[in-house]
Amino acid sequence: MILIQNVTKSFEQFKALDNLDIHVNKGSIYGLVGTNGAGKTTIIKHLTGIIRQDAGQITVEGEAVFDNQKIKEKMGFIPDDLFFFSTYNLKEMSKFYKQLYPNWNEERYAHMVSQFKLDEQRKLARFSKGMQKQAAFILTMSTMPDYLILDEPIDGLDPIIRKLVWKYIVEDVAEKEMTVLVSSHNLRELEGICDSIGILSKGHMVMERDLDELKSDIHKIQVAYKERPENPYEGLNVLHQEARGTIDLLIIRNKKEDVEKVIEKNHPVVFDMLPLSLEEIFIYELGGVDSEIQGILF
Known part of the structure; x- marks a missing residue:
């Protein structure tokens, strides 16, 4: 379970997060939506341990996330703004990931590269934005994460690839109870995939509900x-x-x-x-x- 309680974060005079609460149940897909500047990427950076909150608690499996290597080894994260080593190709990047994540699955990696039809020997810097997004997804899903954090995961992907991405996510949720938090502006796609929704505005939670209950x-x-x-x-x-x-x-x-x-x-x-x-x-x-x-x- 992911639990965010009373989290506040300010950058100088700007309050990015204001007493924010988020509850993500184990084995569920949680959609985080909000206008630009609502604080979605900021809370994701907290949840993945990139930055530390000014106040409040962020826990995964009851443990604080920041500076927690054990939790981070179980977590996959695909940011909206991707980063790869500029001289690496996909194969070299996979070896780097393999060193960091103890649950790396080489068989899944090879299968996904084949399904997505990416060239392992081509430098990632020469991939299109959509191809880089696919590469990031392959690498992340091959770590076999228990927790998957996604920031605009399907931005720039064509409909066929989007369907394949969601297929992998839904299968892992069903088969190994992977827990997913996804931030996206594509509300129609989230509507067909999420169990729960949180609507964020100006750093605080406007509404957090089970999607079926919300719509009823x-x-x-x-x-x-x-x-x-x-x-x-x-x-x-x-x-x-x-x-x-x-x-x-x-x-x-x-x-x-x-x-x-x-x-x-x-x-x-x-x-x-x-x-x-x-x-x-x-x-x-x-x-x-x-x-x-x-x-x-x-």
């Missing part, structure tokens, strides 16, 4: 009445409401059965209720109700 509790509603009753949504947690002609458009956070009970008692002539996508939830939670956001939601 927030709904996009369209309602019309032959004769509109007074206070038709009383008792519901209406996050946003607007009228477009005779149609009421709403965002409501309640259980589906509670929403249906309140609205149907007034006998609407139109009643459509849909769960919001992760992208819509993200836009609503961080974008508020300005006109541009409304146009996207409805």
Whole structure:
């Protein structure tokens, strides 16, 4: 389990993380989302032991991460900004990784190189950005990590390679209970892969929920009445409401059965209720109700 509790970090006068909490269950895939500058990369650098927090605790398997070689040997990390030794090819880089990680799997490495069709003898500096991302993924997954930390892992990859990347990740989660934290702007892809989601804004957690539970509790509603009753949504947690002609458009956070009970008692002539996508939830939670956001939601 990954546990981040009350973590604060400032860089001079700028507070990058503000009393941040994150809980990632063992054997799960956790999606960390947020606007640019929300603090995603900063917390990832803390979690991987690159920098130390000013306050709070960061533990993996109950142990502090910073300066903990035993935990780091179990952790794979693919940053958004990749680094390789400029003169190394993929084969040479694999030998370097093998020296650092006791669980290195040579058989998996060879199989993945074949699947991704990369040239082991070509210098990594001459790879395209997408090929470098694939190389980093091959090297990291060949260490057989118990914990996988990914910062924009599919950025620059074509759809076929993205599918192959997620295939390896999902299989390792299922077969050896690997724990994954992934930060990405590709919300549609996260929606199909994650168990839990954390929405980060200005260094603090806006919302952290199981994805299925999150989507079942927030709904996009369209309602019309032959004769509109007074206070038709009383008792519901209406996050946003607007009228477009005779149609009421709403965002409501309640259980589906509670929403249906309140609205149907007034006998609407139109009643459509849909769960919001992760992208819509993200836009609503961080974008508020300005006109541009409304146009996207409805």
